[in-house]
């Protein structure tokens with residue numbers, strides 16, 4: 001459960017102030033597959049980064065599973081990300097010098113509650129899920145964009161996080177690969193009841209989301225279940 | 232910093248070196264290796280020169296401990312009793328007297344000023360390898376009278392014209408020839424050249440040797456006086472020990488007792504000071520180059536992967552892991568560079584052992600001790616680690632937003 005109240009983020013560029021987020025109030029239920037949509041520059045990434053503890057809000061409060069994340073120190077935030085959150089980025093962001101297997105197991109290797117065997121088995125399992133087991137010893141540059149994005153999803157999933165964030169994960173993919181990625185998210189969501197918050201600006205992605213919020217100029221302009229937007 | 236975090240940092244470092252730019256890794260290791268070699272080369276060379284001078288002084292001048300006349304005296308008196316005393320001391324291999332007189336050599340038309348050194352040939356064998364350095368004829372025997380052995384530069388070469396000579400000589404004396412020695416006190420005597428030697432130590436090579444018995448005939452003072460007594464220590468006994476022993480036995484009463492190190496520190500003190508300054512400069516330059524190179528290499532690495540660092544942090548990798556990732560890279564590069572450097576140094580040392588730089592005064596080889604290698608490795612390693620960790624620390628503290636949006 002994520003609770004957001006009066007969240008604001010103001011960027012200051014010289015004399016100009018940009019209200020990237022302008023008073024966001026939102027609750028995201030556990031197991032929800034939420035789509036954040038809106039035009040470019042509307043504040044989607046900023047919101048996702050706030051939720052993912054990658055940036056600090058100017059004001060407002062975020063509570064994730066009853067933890068006021070604004071009160072966590074730097075190290076606690078890192079640990080929170082490692083144990084509870086998963087990320088998928090637009091440009092895959094795999095470590096270029098690590099193999100597929102190494103990339104996927106990296107977050108699991110840091111977990112104190114995992115043995116080496118569990119890490120190994122877990123990584124293998126998610127690689128199987130994304131159908132890239134036979135490519136596990138390849139380097140990212142030897143894979144196609146779609147395959148790399150699936151690896152990055154596997155990396156986000158390996159620790160079975162409670163919440164998965166994805167910032168335009170399909171932006172660099174063709175529609176075939178985009179569908180594959182979205183199907184994967186849907187499967188994860190249904191199978192493990194993970195909360196998924198995904199940013200997108202492709203209209204046809206709507207069909208996969210349980211609920212969609214639309215941003216404009218840092219404000220929520222619509223909030224509704226699967227396409228039928230309601231205020 | 233837990234074990235798992237260090238493990239991940241090490242994995243990231245290793246993979247980055249294995250799968251990143253091969254040429255940059257090789258170049259960095261090469262530069263560290265060269266810096267290491269540079270750091271150790273000059274000091275080792277000076278050390279080698281010092282060692283070679285010391286060895287020659289020991290071999291041809293002093294032995295290990297020299298008993299010389301006390302200030303104001305011309306001779307060490309009462310040599311027979313003193314020699315017996317010293318030769319009876321534990322740790323003393325042999326003590327033997329030296330007596331030197333300036334003289335003029337004459338051979339055909341040539342005249343040459345030299346020092347004539349009187350030795351007890353068989354005792355001298357314990358002190359000096361001179362008897363192994365004969366290039367023609369043979370070494371002196373204890374009872375030889377009217378026989379002389381001369382250095383090759385003194386003998387000269389008949390095929391070189393006098394005006395072309397690098398060093399004045401007798402112009403080609405051969406074994407069996409007769410030469411005249413004018414001792415200047417009205418004592419002129421003919422000698423048969425029994426042998427010609429070459430030691431590489433110019434002081435010895437430009438002298439001639441006769442027996443102590445012979446000298447006593449020339450200068451009766453040599454009967455009971457010596458210009459100096461050279462003392463050789465048995466293996467395992469230090470010069471210092473022998474010196475203290477001599478002093479304890481009262482030899483200090485008949486002469487001044489000094490070790491080779493005592494004598495050299497006086498004559499070479501200034502040279503050693505200059506060596507030390509040059510060594511320091513070469514050391515500092517090497518360290519600066521290593522530090523700057525590693526600093527640049529790691530800075531470029533961190534800056535070109537800022538975004539990736541941001542991503543790693545985003546997925547829960549702690550900043551310490553990021554820092555140690557680069558730290559480990561520098562440590563690995565440093566260790567490989569130092570190993571290469573040690574290897575290069577040993578190759579150079581081996582080469583110079585076979586091809587030393589030879590001058591009449593000394594021959595230079597690289598004198599490298601394991602301690603030198605160790606100390607230089609540690610210094611360079613520390614420099615490398617500092618150079619790597621500074622940019623690594625800086626980049627690891629950058630906030631995620633700045634890194635990810637870069």
Ligand SMILES: Nc1ncnc2c1ncn2[C@@H]1O[C@H](COP(=O)(O)OP(=O)(O)O)[C@@H](O)[C@H]1O
Nearest residue numbers: 011013018020039040041042043044045046047
């Ligand atoms: N680091 C930043 N500094 C200044 N302005 C920023 C920064 N990040 C985002 N912005 C601004 O905030 C607004 C929202 O950006 P963003 O959240 O990236 O939008 P979206 O992801 O919806 O395209 C934009 O006007 C953008 O220019």
Ligand SMILES: [Mg+2]
Nearest residue numbers: 041044045046
């Ligand atoms: Mg965006």
